[in-house]
Amino acid sequence: MRSLLMLLASLATLLPLGAAEPIKVACVGDSITQGVGAAPGKSYPSQLQELLGDGYKVGNFGVSGRTLLSKGDKPYVKEKAYQAALEMKPDIVIILLGTNDTKPQNWKFEKDFEADYKALVESFKRLDSKPRIFLCLPSRGPEKPGNIFEGDLRKVRTRVQKLASTLGCKVIDMNAAIGKKPEMLADAVHPSALGAGEMAKAAAKAIQAK
Numbered sequence: 690m691r692s693l694l695m696l697l698a699s700l701a702t703l704l705p706l707g708a709a710e711p712i713k714v715a716c717v718g719d720s721i722t723q724g725v726g727a728a729p730g731k732s733y734p735s736q737l738q739e740l741l742g743d744g745y746k747v748g749n750f751g752v753s754g755r756t757l758l759s760k761g762d763k764p765y766v767k768e769k770a771y772q773a774a775l776e777m778k779p780d781i782v783i784i785l786l787g788t789n790d791t792k793p794q795n796w797k798f799e800k801d802f803e804a805d806y807k808a809l810v811e812s813f814k815r816l817d818s819k820p821r822i823f824l825c826l827p828s829r830g831p832e833k834p835g836n837i838f839e840g841d842l843r844k845v846r847t848r849v850q851k852l853a854s855t856l857g858c859k860v861i862d863m864n865a866a867i868g869k870k871p872e873m874l875a876d877a878v879h880p881s882a883l884g885a886g887e888m889a890k891a892a893a894k895a896i897q898a899k
Contacts, residue, residue: 711746713818714896715779717765717809721827722751722785726879733880736889741896750774757786759805761795766809778818783892784809785825785863787849788878791841799841802848810856823895824853825861829868831877859895866891 716722716734724732734749741747750773755765765771765786774782786809790796806824813820826846830837846864853860866887867873873884880888 709744711744712781713777713779714741714745714747714781714783715774715777715813715820716747716749716751716783716785717771717774718751718783718785718825719755719765719789720751720753721788721879722749723753724749724751724885725753726875727882727885731882731885733885733888733892736882736886737892740889740893748774748777748779750777751785754789755786756789756795757806757809758790758795758798758801759808760798760801761790762792763789766812775812775816778816779813779820780818781896782813782820782822783825783861784822785827787845788827788830788837788842791830791837791845793836796841799844802845803852806849806852807856810852810858822856822858823861823892824849824856824858825863826850826865828864828866828880837878861891861895863888863891 722734732749734747738745738747750770752765752768752770754763755768756763757765759766790802810822813822826849827842830839830842832839834840850860867880867884873880873887875881
């Protein structure tokens, strides 16, 4: 019996180890993350999955029209997608919110922006997976005041940049990726498949940076 057990133990050391669990990436955001404006299957999270390969599992938790502000007309934190992102227990979180917050009915609550953003980040930091968290600077919007306004988006970028420093998060500059390239946009706000591809490249570069 002892000889049999020793033989089995020896054989076990020769068996290939199981494949490592993929690194889980949760992409949190609004319609830009969801993929509005891009062709089906060409959202930035989908293209990020292609760039990162099988060693990663990228989840798209974008919901169109949602705000970072908890008093906004459609707060992201009230969505099932937010709960699903938490339940994924991601190793990496990419947050791209703030564009819809510049709408007049939402931006009147701008004084709450930093506190609401911090609360969102902290909810992911509390996860057992202890994810790395990236905050995205939204790309530019229409120059004329209206539904979404570039003047207020500049304020959003400044605040997100400062929050990243305060909260110990890295920044992904989506504005630098596509903001000055109108050919990358399907309309004045949403990236085309080409634009989403550039966003995916920026995210992949940040994730894989040493």
